[in-house]
Amino acid sequence: MGEACQGGLLSLRELSRYSKTVQTLHKLKNRSIIFRVTDEDFVRLKTASNLRGARCLSDFARTVMLGTESGVEEKIQSLDGRLAAVEGGLSRVIAMLSCAGEGCSKTED
Numbered sequence: 793m794g795e796a797c798q799g800g801l802l803s804l805r806e807l808s809r810y811s812k813t814v815q816t817l818h819k820l821k822n823r824s825i826i827f828r829v830t831d832e833d834f835v836r837l838k839t840a841s842n843l844r845g846a847r848c849l850s851d852f853a854r855t856v857m858l859g860t861e862s863g864v865e866e867k868i869q870s871l872d873g874r875l876a877a878v879e880g881g882l883s884r885v886i887a888m889l890s891c892a893g894e895g896c897s898k899t900e901d
Contacts (some may be wrong), residue, residue, distance in 0.1 A: 837849060
C-alpha cells in the first residue's frame, strides 16, 4: 500500500504541522496518493469540487485532506487545547478516585 495508508490516522498536531507545509501551493508536487472510489463517490467529489471552485479534483482533495481551508487550522488548535484540558481533568479525576480507594488525604496549601 502507499504511504498514505501506512501508520493510520494523523494526530491533531501532525495534521496542523502538515497544513502549515502546504501554505506554499507552488511547490513541486512529485508524490502521488491513489485511492479507489465508487462511481457515485466520484460524482459527489466532483460536484463538491466544482461548488468550492477548486481548479481540479486533485486540488480539492488535497485541500480537504490537509485541512488548508480557511479556519481549519484555528479549529484544530482550539480542539487541541480543549483536548489537553480534558486530559488534565481526567488525570485529576483518576488521581482522586485512586486516592479515595486507598484512603488518602489531601492537604491544602
